[in-house]
Amino acid sequence: MNISGNTVFIPGATSGIGLALALALQSRGNTVIIGGRRTELLEKIAAENPGIDTVQIDTTDAASIGAAAKQVLARHPGLNVLITMAGIMRVEDWRRPESFLASAEDVVTTNVLGPIRLIAAFVEHLQAQPDSTIVTVSSGLAFAPLKATPSYNASKAAIHMLSESIRLQLAGTSVKVVELEPPSVRTALLPGQETSEFAMPLEEFVAEAVALLESRPDAKEIQVERVKFLRYGEARGDYDQVVATLNAADPHGK
Incomplete structure (x- = not known):
């Protein structure tokens, strides 16, 4: 994708990677709309960052996605980039069904059904634009x-x-x-992750990701250097070592 001159919608951008990426893209000359559930937080972000537009959206709710899509396209008919950022992460113990079943259902609804529904809401519009991009987040x-x-x-x-x-x-x-492929990044995705030495500083991640988007406009996957250890373990032939190292190093893997 081109790094400037776009109209970008990022649902799930009221904190963490989503918000940092929204601000970075705005600074590169893009019109940015962020989405989130909490209207008071959206209003605060808009007040602190002139030019950012906001829309209330709950990506676990199909009706909310449909309503938000109508609002975004009515206000921004030139929209040409959708970044499906919203996601949740939960620690689960699969030895005990009461520990994981409800969590697993929430994760799948947010992380899988959410992006599917978002893409469904915008894909026809995006195909009508001369140059458009869907950015998924794995x-x-x-x-x-x-x-x-x-x-x-x-x-x-x-x-x-x-x-x-x-x-x-x-x-x-x-x-x-x-496809944007973050490593562990210092956000509130899990308790303690914002201060984890294992996680990549948020500002460093976004700066490197945006630089990759700029230098590789035809890239299919955006991979900062720190994620390649995980991404290519199987191809390198050291997958078992990667898994062992990951789970020994990350405090949530113990």
Whole structure:
């Protein structure tokens, strides 16, 4: 995707990677709309960042996605980039069904059904634009599992294969599909992650990701250097070592 001159909608951008990426893209000359559930937080972000537009959306609710899409397209008919950022991560114990079943259902609804519904709401519009992009967000954990978060790992693996598949179907249209693959980043995705020495500083991640988007406009996957250890373990032939190292190093993997 081109790094400037776009109109970008990022649901799930009221904190963490989503908000940092929204501000970075705005600074590069893009019109940015962020979405989230809490209207008071959206209003605060808009007040603190002139030019950012906001829309209330709950990506676990199909009706909310449909209503938000109508609002966004009515106000921004030139929208040409959708970044499906919203996601949750939960620690689960799969030895006890009461520990994981409700969590797993929430994770799949947010991380898999949410992006599917978002893409469904915007894909026809995006195909009508001369140059457009869908950015999906998977994870290094799509390629090597953190044992504490089975449903999250599986949801991100699903997003990786979804991205690969819809890219094939949209070939020949104006829509590119780009998969953003973060490593562990210092956000509030899990308790303690914001201060974890294992996690990559948020500002460093976003700066490197945006630089990659700029330098590789035709990239299919955006991989900062720190995620390649996880992404290519199987290809290198050291997958078992990658999994062991990941789960020994990350406090949530113990």
